[in-house]
Amino acid sequence: MRIQILLQVIMMLFFHSSSGTKISYNVQSYGAKPDEKTDSTKAFMNAWAAACASIKPVMIYVPQGRYLIGSVAFWGQYCKNKATTIKIEGTLVAPSDYRVIGNTGNWIKFERVNGLKISGGTFDGQGAGLWACKTSDKSCPPGATTLAFYNSNNIVISGLTSLNSQMFHVVIDGCQNTKLQKMKISASASSPNTDGIHIEGSSGVTILKTVIGTGDDCVSIGPGTSNVWIENVSCGPGHGISIGSLGWSMQEPGVQNVTVKTTTFRGTQNGLRIKTWARPSNGFVKDVVFQHSVMVNARYPILIDQEYCPDQKNCPGQVSGVKIRDVTYQDIHGTSASQVALKLACSKANPCQGIRLEDVNLTFKNQQAQALCSNAVGTSYGVNKPESCL
CATH class of the missing domain: 2.160.20.10 (Single-stranded right-handed beta-helix, Pectin lyase-like)
Structure with missing residues (x-):
């Protein structure tokens, strides 16, 4: 007992x-x-x-x-x-x-x-x-x-x-x-x-x-977010790491101070993406750093899409009011699943400001990849492939 x-x-x-x-x-x-x-x-x-x-x-x-x-x-x-x-x-x-x-x-x-x-x-x-x-x-x-x-x-x-x-x-x-x-x-x-x-x-x-x-999205970052640090993340399958969608509402808090580094994307729809609705908004994205990323057949390795309007509902004929500035892409390399490996489609009303490309090296099926920019203002440093469109 x-x-x-x-x-x-x-x-x-x-x-x-x-x-x-x-x-x-x-x-x-x-x-x-x-x-x-x-x-x-x-x-x-x-x-x-x-x-x-x-x-x-x-x-x-x-x-x-x-x-x-x-x-x-x-x-x-x-x-x-x-x-x-x-x-x-x-x-x-x-x-x-x-x-x-x-x-x-x-x-x-x-x-x-x-x-x-x-x-x-x-x-x-x-x-x-x-x-x-x-x-x-x-x-x-x-x-x-x-x-x-x-x-x-x-x-x-x-x-x-x-x-x-x-x-x-x-x-x-x-x-x-x-x-x-x-x-x-x-x-x-x-x-x-x-x-x-x-x-x-x-x-x-x-x-x-x-x-x-x-x-x-492997990681999605919505309105009103600040001071984010993402490091040593592997993504795939998925839609990549996305800031957005932003700008659905007219009065919307912004996104700032985001660092994404040492990431790998395998067979993803996107790699590093910023996405905003094509609608009026007072939102913003600023002070973002993307660095040391490896792309393995990502469809769109680098993408800013301010023309987001799925099925052309609730936004046709409008432009994004979200202001994007001070975004850095540094040491982004690997392979793209589409020939357009870098696309910066910024807002006509609020062109992207302070975009920085540094040592971006992306290829498409052992061919010359392409870069497309619209309404984007910034600078390029180092060797960039595809050639910078800024």
Whole structure:
């Protein structure tokens, strides 16, 4: 009997404490089942509530196994601590019926959290059914983002894998100081609207050492975003790394201070892109640096598109009001899948200013590639192939 009691005490200490003063909460202790069949949503919410009630740093632990999770929101405004770690060794699985979460907007959402770290784990959005529906039926639900962060500060995501999201894989919206590193994001090249990482209305976002292959932008940067650092990112398949679309609204915050360096694009639709609607707007893009990028048969390695007007709806006959200035392309090299390897199609009303091309070397099927510029003003340095059109 004494041995049994001692073992129980040891198990309690193992599950509810860790090194230092950090307290640990195992989701299985709250009823989560790693069988992919039992709905573990409530168990995860209860573990979060218990962690939030602690005044000390805490860890929520997800052991190996596959956990079925429905749409869930984790709110942080009532948390007593500002140091929560979620350590995931298992896989979180969305319902196989895409309609269960398809109209919720987000599968797993964190809002108003501060000091959150997510380490490891796989998130399986099971989005293939919805993708197939969208190709044949316009009545399909829009789909849910796999992992969304709203109005949150000091977030670190490391070693996470996101598979087959219904829509965006990760959304950072209204956040300050967010770091994403060593992630793997994957979906079919034909999957619609499955952006890898979407950033909007946020400042201080860093993306490092991440591999993204999806059906839309690997990284998309929306209005009101500043101080972004993207480094050592591999993209493909996908639509590249895009600033935009911008300029849908007349009153729209701009994008500034973005650095994208040491990136590789393999078979992507675009490489480095800035895209704005052909509509009146007071938005802007400024102080952007693209450097040290390798293109492997990217269709449009370098693209500024201020003539974006899909299906000629809501914008025909108009021009973009978004002002683009001080954009640098440095050491961009590799192969283009189209002969026009560099295209700067800027606004007639607001020509691009301060464009800088330095040591751009792009080829097309061992031929001379082409550069096309319209309404773009800037300078060239070093050796540029194709020859600069500025």
